[in-house]
Amino acid sequence: MENPKAHKTALHEKDGIDRPENISPGSISHITRLRKKQPSAEELINGILAGNKTALSRAITLVESNNPAHLEKADKVINACLPYADKSVRIGITGVPGVGKSTFIEAFGKYLTGLGKKVAVLAVDPSSSVSNGSILGDKTRMEELVKDENAYIRPSASGKTLGGVARKTREAIILCEACGFDTIIIETVGVGQSETAVHGMADFFLLLKIAGAGDELQGIKRGIMEMADLIVINKADGDNIKKARMAKTEFNRSLHLFPPKESGWQPKVTTCSALTHDGIEGVWQALEEYFGLTKANGYFKHKRREQNQHWLLETINEQLKNNFYNNPDIAVLLEENKKAVQNNELSPFAAAQELLKVYHGFFQNKLE
Template identity: 70%
Template structure:
């Protein structure tokens, strides 16, 4: 059987009429650009020159699960690393519906108005059924996406811990090398994505809304303990009074927690991403935190710990990948899974059997 020919998505499908807005010239330019593969040195040079197209291509490269792309990805990261670590990294989380995308757009526009270069790495949840992601953050941030001083990169969470894209940590390095001085990471807002994002940012911001029962959540540990600031969003219209009351409740709740290692006392504030009220104050609060933690040397200490943490996480990830790709494991995995499912052996015996197969190289 002849190999199946790859068909470009830019070509007309039989029975489907091409849109009137399709420019043949533009389509040809895109196809030619895709054909030209940049070398590692070319990618690095373009990234350092601030080329956002090259940055996108490099992030796609490091997100690739193709083993052949790994050496090239590592070479690009190595070339960009000396130019990284010059940004402020901010993690933003909150439950779905709290207005993360609207807030980030308003916040990002404020930062670019101050002359900042902002990169937004948005983690989009992947379906456990179809394994697909919508990746619609650029659509929701329609104003910010047109800003020449902003870069928005939605990435699928895949099967990684807590919904954090597997290569977000490396994407931060590339964005910093490209000249972005403020990196914003938006979490999925569910599961343990907050824990993973907290381990790669300098400042962790928790978005809340009033009148949704969230006030009682304030006394719970976990996410509240990680937050450096709690922001009550949607403080506009009839919600202004509710937001103020929520602010009081969260302030009380924060006093139940032990002091943070940074020595910083988390603060609660309100804002409206719709009217832009309170947005500038949030940036001032973040700058106060950065100044404070740099003065007591916690800022650098935290980054050093984060680097060590991600080294160990990478080891775990690589070992897991090598385990499942091992010929002995790949050959017997389905058979042992079947035996476990049929109660012929216990899950623990099954795991030990596979581990023994892995050791016998």
């Protein structure tokens, strides 16, 4: 009988394995130099347009950096890639922690690559509010998909972003599309009342649910349910099949409580098992039906234009906030006002008004 503990996952680490003596020191030195070398914007652009995943990863790293020099190079790369983007379908996937998002995405991604599609997964991992660290373990969880030549997985930390969508996910989508990926999957950290940002950058919003966890009543609430184009009840296998079917009936009833969608699409509910892959084909069929309808009635392009406008305003807000906090004079005054507020010498509102007035004065002086 096979020992169940003998199975090794990607998390397994062998002990006592030393580096083989036959590795050339020259090769190690060469690889180290290559890793330290920073490619130019032109090299990154050419690599991305040629479908090079390494160039794509390096460009996304630049986009996510807060270093002004990195951001300047990233802007050049994004602007050059922009004409080659906008040629994919963008699928947002969310659900409560433990619903099996990573397992579902791997099964779904493998199904799509089996159809000849190129799939990019932008997975957002939660960041610790204490250490600000993030595990970024999606490549480990998706053991099969990560080895697929037609797939690309990029985990990013959510940081302090409300809703669990990384600050630069939007730019990463553009780079992935320019690299030739025709299906972009955006996985969020988990579902909550504030987690709606993914809806603003995806063409299709898929909500994963599980049966038997009180989810049926939660699903009737407004908020995230109103934005779902498809509800997929995962883990519909084994003894859970009957519960999943009952949950499907409950969710179908709850969907009728919501007003019709602007897209003309009637949201659907289906079941699947990411473990056995049952129902995965039906999920893709629902997506194809949605894209066929929205592209025919013009809603697909309309939504893309609305999203572009939304992200213009979001970028302006972000830049204003960054400029405000990175201003050295404001930083000094901010610390002074913080102490005054803590000691009840100044109200938070008055302190904020004073800071904004000083910040506004900097622009007035530049204009004069």
